[in-house]
Amino acid sequence: MVRFDPAEEAHTDRDHEIASSPFERYNSVRRRTEWLTRNLTPEDQTAQSMPDASPAKWHLAHVTWFFETFLLTPHLPGYKPFDPRFGYLFNSYYEALGPRQPRPQRGLLTRPSVADVMAYRAHVDAGMQRLLSSGDEGLGDLLDLGLAHEEQHQELILMDILHLFAQSPLRPAYAPPRSAPSVDEAGVAAFVGFEGGLVEIGHSGEGFAFDNEGPRHKVWLEPFSLSDRLVTNADWFAFMADGGYRRPELWLSEGWARVQAEGWTAPLYWQEGEGGWHAMTLNGLRPLDPAQPVAHLSFFEADAFATWSGARLPTEAEWEHAAADPRLHQIFDVRWQWTRSAYGPYPGFRPAPGAVGEYNGKFMAGQFVLRGGCCVTPPGHVRATYRNFFQPHQRWMFSGLRLARDGV
Amino acid sequence: MVRFDPAEEAHTDRDHEIASSPFERYNSVRRRTEWLTRNLTPEDQTAQSMPDASPAKWHLAHVTWFFETFLLTPHLPGYKPFDPRFGYLFNSYYEALGPRQPRPQRGLLTRPSVADVMAYRAHVDAGMQRLLSSGDEGLGDLLDLGLAHEEQHQELILMDILHLFAQSPLRPAYAPPRSAPSVDEAGVAAFVGFEGGLVEIGHSGEGFAFDNEGPRHKVWLEPFSLSDRLVTNADWFAFMADGGYRRPELWLSEGWARVQAEGWTAPLYWQEGEGGWHAMTLNGLRPLDPAQPVAHLSFFEADAFATWSGARLPTEAEWEHAAADPRLHQIFDVRWQWTRSAYGPYPGFRPAPGAVGEYNGKFMAGQFVLRGGCCVTPPGHVRATYRNFFQPHQRWMFSGLRLARDGV
Amino acid sequence: MVRFDPAEEAHTDRDHEIASSPFERYNSVRRRTEWLTRNLTPEDQTAQSMPDASPAKWHLAHVTWFFETFLLTPHLPGYKPFDPRFGYLFNSYYEALGPRQPRPQRGLLTRPSVADVMAYRAHVDAGMQRLLSSGDEGLGDLLDLGLAHEEQHQELILMDILHLFAQSPLRPAYAPPRSAPSVDEAGVAAFVGFEGGLVEIGHSGEGFAFDNEGPRHKVWLEPFSLSDRLVTNADWFAFMADGGYRRPELWLSEGWARVQAEGWTAPLYWQEGEGGWHAMTLNGLRPLDPAQPVAHLSFFEADAFATWSGARLPTEAEWEHAAADPRLHQIFDVRWQWTRSAYGPYPGFRPAPGAVGEYNGKFMAGQFVLRGGCCVTPPGHVRATYRNFFQPHQRWMFSGLRLARDGV
Amino acid sequence: MVRFDPAEEAHTDRDHEIASSPFERYNSVRRRTEWLTRNLTPEDQTAQSMPDASPAKWHLAHVTWFFETFLLTPHLPGYKPFDPRFGYLFNSYYEALGPRQPRPQRGLLTRPSVADVMAYRAHVDAGMQRLLSSGDEGLGDLLDLGLAHEEQHQELILMDILHLFAQSPLRPAYAPPRSAPSVDEAGVAAFVGFEGGLVEIGHSGEGFAFDNEGPRHKVWLEPFSLSDRLVTNADWFAFMADGGYRRPELWLSEGWARVQAEGWTAPLYWQEGEGGWHAMTLNGLRPLDPAQPVAHLSFFEADAFATWSGARLPTEAEWEHAAADPRLHQIFDVRWQWTRSAYGPYPGFRPAPGAVGEYNGKFMAGQFVLRGGCCVTPPGHVRATYRNFFQPHQRWMFSGLRLARDGV
Ligand SMILES: [Fe+3]
Numbered sequence A, B, C, D: 001m002v003r004f005d006p007a008e009e010a011h012t013d014r015d016h017e018i019a020s021s022p023f024e025r026y027n028s029v030r031r032r033t034e035w036l037t038r039n040l041t042p043e044d045q046t047a048q049s050m051p052d053a054s055p056a057k058w059h060l061a062h063v064t065w066f067f068e069t070f071l072l073t074p075h076l077p078g079y080k081p082f083d084p085r086f087g088y089l090f091n092s093y094y095e096a097l098g099p100r101q102p103r104p105q106r107g108l109l110t111r112p113s114v115a116d117v118m119a120y121r122a123h124v125d126a127g128m129q130r131l132l133s134s135g136d137e138g139l140g141d142l143l144d145l146g147l148a149h150e151e152q153h154q155e156l157i158l159m160d161i162l163h164l165f166a167q168s169p170l171r172p173a174y175a176p177p178r179s180a181p182s183v184d185e186a187g188v189a190a191f192v193g194f195e196g197g198l199v200e201i202g203h204s205g206e207g208f209a210f211d212n213e214g215p216r217h218k219v220w221l222e223p224f225s226l227s228d229r230l231v232t233n234a235d236w237f238a239f240m241a242d243g244g245y246r247r248p249e250l251w252l253s254e255g256w257a258r259v260q261a262e263g264w265t266a267p268l269y270w271q272e273g274e275g276g277w278h279a280m281t282l283n284g285l286r287p288l289d290p291a292q293p294v295a296h297l298s299f300f301e302a303d304a305f306a307t308w309s310g311a312r313l314p315t316e317a318e319w320e321h322a323a324a325d326p327r328l329h330q331i332f333d334v335r336w337q338w339t340r341s342a343y344g345p346y347p348g349f350r351p352a353p354g355a356v357g358e359y360n361g362k363f364m365a366g367q368f369v370l371r372g373g374c375c376v377t378p379p380g381h382v383r384a385t386y387r388n389f390f391q392p393h394q395r396w397m398f399s400g401l402r403l404a405r406d407g408v
């Protein structure tokens, strides 16, 4: 399992949790982002390995642009943008904010340099310090959103750097290898039953949540069971040994088309060598540990595995309803868990007006929901109502699966 | 509104409805398919205008192959396939039945000729007559499936021929123009309220239905309202006049990408000429009638229109719950109605074992559900639980929309 | 070797050769085109198997449009075009004549039907009869061009039908199989030496030739040798057995990229089956005869073979200078022979003004010259100065090669 | 005209010219490469703006790999490669030397870093110093090739960095703007006549030349004329004003397809703004000077301009025959000059055996020859027999044109 050394992470964790003032919270998140990129060279931070990924330097600047655009410019009197051209360069997808650098060409932005971007960050941090010490009470929601946003990009930085390094023939390690933590009770998976009925899911309005987590609403659930642990690499070897990637009857039609078009024979980053199967990780190319939960699966692979197992993927409502049950393990901190739920609006959902309303709502077609969190998710970032989403063929997330069944 | 002359259609309708024996039912459907292609030349029946569409000749043969494969070969003792090579040519997507002609290359099958395909049909019809007169009681479900399948392809033949003719600079008419039928109560749309609550949807098991329509199951619905009529061409002109195709804030992200990549400025088949807006139809290029329901929309367009209207698309559960209400018009016979529901499995759904299980289940990713039926749907084919589905960018169906709102 | 039965062909040959009046010559060519399509169904004549190929029906109409456009409309008083829309449909590539049906979509032209196209041919034939009996002396060059043009399309019809039928899983035969004619003196190839020096090539102005064959001009040739026969299938088997398709050092860079991207392991239309190697031909799928000249080669394959042989391809000047030497065999009637000469303008070449000037000149980039003629070239069509040209990756012509060497 | 400040360049020039020992010559070229990249950041040196271009860092390493592979490893006893993995990373296209990093993914090589590459250069420089001081007499040809190779990449570094910076919305300048040098005698162009006849072209064997420049051989030339100067920006404005990019009759067929597919309306890097036409240059975005020779043309554009002018492009033989005539200006140091000659082998040309034989010969299909040299060509690099070559659609070279005519 890829994870950061708890010792190293500890201080930032503690800072984050005990943060008492808005700026301390802000500062803690901001410093963690920079800490994550401390070992990356300027070259590493500039390259873009595929259109879905972005350079680390771009992430560093984009999250800064978010604070500048949504907080400083409208709310800090006299604030002067660091460079008016950065709006074009570092807007990600907000149509309301005008044209922007085409996503597949973010890797061509050799200027501004990493040093320039760090100066941009410092400029915005100074502005934020002024803004947050001004005692403006109404900015709490936007601050929360900006910090949650930067935390999302912290995870993306690690996903993207892993993808970039996996393309390199040198297979560089982002961090030195460590002995893997012991896995909690992998052993034989057991299914835990739930009676279902008319339940409620979704965020209730207390504390921060993204707009797509609400409104809280009623859902009817038939009785169901969830596995108490995630599918492991050992499980996946069994699937592969049984012809899992060669049997169309296990796959959704579009999934099978992907298998053939892209020659999938194993999860992303797996490769078979003389010493058996290895996987590219943030710690470099490492032997696969059978006991670890499998990672870097597409929805199609997760679904095919579930079908092969005589099981199915959970719906997101089932997952959320069950998440608090102490009999279930590996909920938030190991792998994102694919659900069979297409990502769509909850009953009564309306995007916020203006640019910030583009944050989540406009992606509600063609994606599937993942629940939980993973080993590279920032500490304290997720909750039971959190809805992550990706396209069903994407695999560069730390995505795995938990099996579900009908009936208790 | 494009529709066949009721006078012409009448006799087949009647045949269909009063059919008393299985073979009479079989024969009625089969003859209607041939009647639909009666004015198409061999050339018309051979061309394939895009990978999503198929030649009419291919449809004529494929539905025949379905009866041969699922009924005659396994159930009629001594049946000899017409040509053993046809399994390769006319299998559509059944992986369990082996390799097949690649879909985008169906238009290269100049052999067998139309005459050969008609001989194939006659051969299978003779076999079916023997099989159905043998009194085998257990084949009713497969017969129903085969007939429903052929009816689906009857609609596809018309969709595909329209698409083909729309590519021709000559804009041929499939059928001579007629005066349009009067539209029932277009007038001002009114919203009809529904209380919702814990309702049931899905097919209950009586009478024929596709597997994806069940199991019947409980769904919680918040109060909602549906428009009593479909969105019209006049409504669509207003959307266009208000910049509907130029305002990204109205569109889902992937929809806006389509608008730009494909240059959408109007529904499919619309073109502006000297005499105003026209649309290519089965009756050739015709002036657009403002009072008619708009057709040939993608999901993205339907969703953008709903957003522009301050409304939304209905869920499929809402639609089905409301479908029987007599205050709603244009339910089954005018335009397929996009819902905001991604096409997925109902709780407890399991595909049937074997090849026939590939009919519906394996497409449950990346598509959206349409409900109702349309002017080219065979009479008697649809029902309230019927789930049609297409990819959100597809437009060559006779697809329109009905608006929904939260609350009664 | 694929060839038409001399007995069948004889009468048209004779007609062609003894034709005394312009209209008799015209008529002879026109009838031969129709004779070539006599066994093709309307479906066969409508399909387009790739953008490089055209439907037979399109060829039948396009050559007719050529006469209508360049002869009848400007020169026959009172001539009324058969259908004014045909200019759009059947213009191939003449920019000066306005927009046209996009080449990759010629297969979507199910209308006009084959019958309509035959009526178009009759209409133009009647016009041509009137025009040619009017005694207008100045039209000889345009008539010659129109007839040579139609003869080129006769060969294209056969190339394109073979390509179409090769895509069909049924592997239909255009013509019934016959016993192959004996090959003239295959045996061991001998190299025939030529002293070179300052020679002249190109058309001198007497008799018909395409514009690209002139002006006649001086070229300096170093001493060289040409093989007295073409490379055979047996030779090609030796190349393949020696790893010809797996050794990059034999290939031009762009050729090797093609080998890998398209998975070439043998000439086009070859396939290995239980009974050894076969090739799809106009007579259906036939066992490969080792003694026959190899066909359906790209320039890249021909060049790689020559390199492998320690030889090279001839230049077009060498080929033309040597063509009349009686020691060389298989010059005009077996396979087009790739040269190493890029297709370009001869010194002093200028395209004719107007649309007819687009015939040859605008293709003088990116193509290579083939010399000679082949088994499906119309009788009497070629001459020693004739310059055929194709892109170096194209293979659906009846193309082979003759080896050359430096020195005598 | 983009050109380096003579003052800055001077010292390297002089070093180059007065170099007396092999290592001094080696050192002079090597230092100039590094001098060219002195103002580029690590980020600038890592990005790849298109598959045709390479990162500066890759160029720096690749030319070093060339010396390591062809000189040090085979000829310096005890030489140890800097890193055995670099053979994979920095082999450009030598099939005989095994697999290599795919060309379009050179921008993903964030490791080795720029610092690592500089260490690699130092390591190889040390080896070369030992090798060249060992007095091995037989390595002169390989050294010459390695130096000429590195000089070619010096020009590529500038071409590629300009292309990269032209993609950036910030339009960075590679070097500070300077006042343009005065152009020598732009004025009205005059045509200079040549009698032609049986002449010789190609390299005679004395002094270094690339293999593709020989053998020297006879060519027959008809009388011709060449313009004494290059086509200017002012000339090009006239072409554009006369509809040059909108008139298909001026273009080769494949060129016209490019114009339409890529929307060409001006040479590469030109853009029209409020202050008139500007061009992106190595000195940033600059107003176009009408008197300067036009740059960044494709072959297709050069050919269309020549046609529009009632002239033509010269053949490479004409160009070489005329190059020494003092009446012609702007031969070597301004713009590469497109010829109408497809790039092919001279009579008697044979590539050298082994990997080094892949240097030039395997590209002899699909490219056109440019002659002369340009403002970013290293001093002393070119000669009259030099054959540069590019694909006819490529435009990121400093390419222009000189007109030719038939007759004196
Ligand atoms: Fe973001």
Ligand SMILES: [Fe+3]
Binding pocket: B062, B092, B149, B153
């Ligand atoms: Fe079907």
Ligand SMILES: [Fe+3]
Binding pocket: C062, C092, C149, C153
């Ligand atoms: Fe033609």
Ligand SMILES: [Fe+3]
Binding pocket: D062, D092, D149, D153
């Ligand atoms: Fe190189």
